[in-house]
Amino acid sequence: MAKKGPLNKIESFYVEQNKNLGKKLQEIADDLDRSISSIENHIAKHMPDKPNTKLAISAGEHFSRQKGVTIMTENASTIGDATRKKAKDLSRPSCITQIKNEE
Numbered sequence: 036m037a038k039k040g041p042l043n044k045i046e047s048f049y050v051e052q053n054k055n056l057g058k059k060l061q062e063i064a065d066d067l068d069r070s071i072s073s074i075e076n077h078i079a080k081h082m083p084d085k086p087n088t089k090l091a092i093s094a095g096e097h098f099s100r101q102k103g104v105t106i107m108t109e110n111a112s113t114i115g116d117a118t119r120k121k122a123k124d125l126s127r128p129s130c131i132t133q134i135k136n137e138e
Contacts, residue, residue: 037070042077050077094118 042050046067053063060078064071097111107115 037064037073038068042067042069042073047077047081050074051082054078054082 046069049067050063053066054060060071060074063069064074067074092114094107094111094114097108097114099106099108
């Protein structure tokens, strides 16, 4: 008889690792003595269908924090500079007025 209830941390880790390695759901369920539906439910809730291929490194992860103080590290500064968007060209000839005519 299969176990009931939510998967514990060890079982969750086992399911996620073996699913990523391509193991069939029936084999995973048999190894853990769980029903296939509980394995499918865990995969649906905790594992995205498509892996996130976009490298999501933010500068905020590289700040040095202590009680009451946050300091930007060199890595955070570099990431911030690399991800900064280029400013649009704001020069508009139609918006320029001349105060005096040079004669």
